[in-house]
Amino acid sequence: MMTGVSRWAAGLLFAASAFTFLPHSQAHARGKKVVPSVEREANRWTQRATQSVIRIPLTVHVATEQGDPVTSRARVTQWVLRANRALSRAGIEVYVHSVKHLPKGWRAVTRAQQRRRLAGYAPSDGTIHVFVIEELDKPRRRRARRRVRGLHWRYRGIRRELQEREYVVVTGGAPKTTFAHELGHLFGLAHSKSTTNIMCSCRQGNMLGFTPGQSVTMRRGAQAYLARQPNRHGAFGESYADRR
Numbered sequence: 001m002m003t004g005v006s007r008w009a010a011g012l013l014f015a016a017s018a019f020t021f022l023p024h025s026q027a028h029a030r031g032k033k034v035v036p037s038v039e040r041e042a043n044r045w046t047q048r049a050t051q052s053v054i055r056i057p058l059t060v061h062v063a064t065e066q067g068d069p070v071t072s073r074a075r076v077t078q079w080v081l082r083a084n085r086a087l088s089r090a091g092i093e094v095y096v097h098s099v100k101h102l103p104k105g106w107r108a109v110t111r112a113q114q115r116r117r118l119a120g121y122a123p124s125d126g127t128i129h130v131f132v133i134e135e136l137d138k139p140r141r142r143r144a145r146r147r148v149r150g151l152h153w154r155y156r157g158i159r160r161e162l163q164e165r166e167y168v169v170v171t172g173g174a175p176k177t178t179f180a181h182e183l184g185h186l187f188g189l190a191h192s193k194s195t196t197n198i199m200c201s202c203r204q205g206n207m208l209g210f211t212p213g214q215s216v217t218m219r220r221g222a223q224a225y226l227a228r229q230p231n232r233h234g235a236f237g238e239s240y241a242d243r244r
């Protein structure tokens, strides 16, 4: 009987020590690193709150050629994933809200007038309008210059119906980072001269990204973009940020 009890007690003691040993040592280690401070906790909480992710829906308009889209959805998904990888530092995430096919006649957009007409498909509805076409420059320039792969367009004229119209264009054959580059412009970035920066036309390699400074600018730019969308509440209500 005694042996039974002591064995039971020893077992309990062993279980208890095994149970408390790890959490206790971790708590001790934590206690060493972080001096409890209400102020610091409050600051941390504020930082986390201000770093909440800004999620922005995309309307993807794909040009068609003889009825077929000029690029696949899989390719667009790759661009979006690549952009989100680079944007995560800024606390911004974009996601495809809808995909539409453009009528025929939009395979190539080479003139200023066409760019303005394209804006007719891009109402200020709280989404970012992304046009995927085949060609952005005139064929005769092909040999003389590098092809134009992407474009950020924002209306700055006086026609009321085009006020606040803004969109990006990516060509079907563009590199994976072109979409992220154009979003950089949309969120307020200029070009960079660093070969590892997404905002450089000289960019190379797999380690491309935005700098912390660019990320701060883009976060402000994303908030400003949403703020100048007059119809965003009508189109998406308050819940647009949580859809997927």
Ligand SMILES: [Zn+2]
Pocket (backbone or CB within 6 Å): 181, 185, 191
């Ligand atoms: Zn650019």
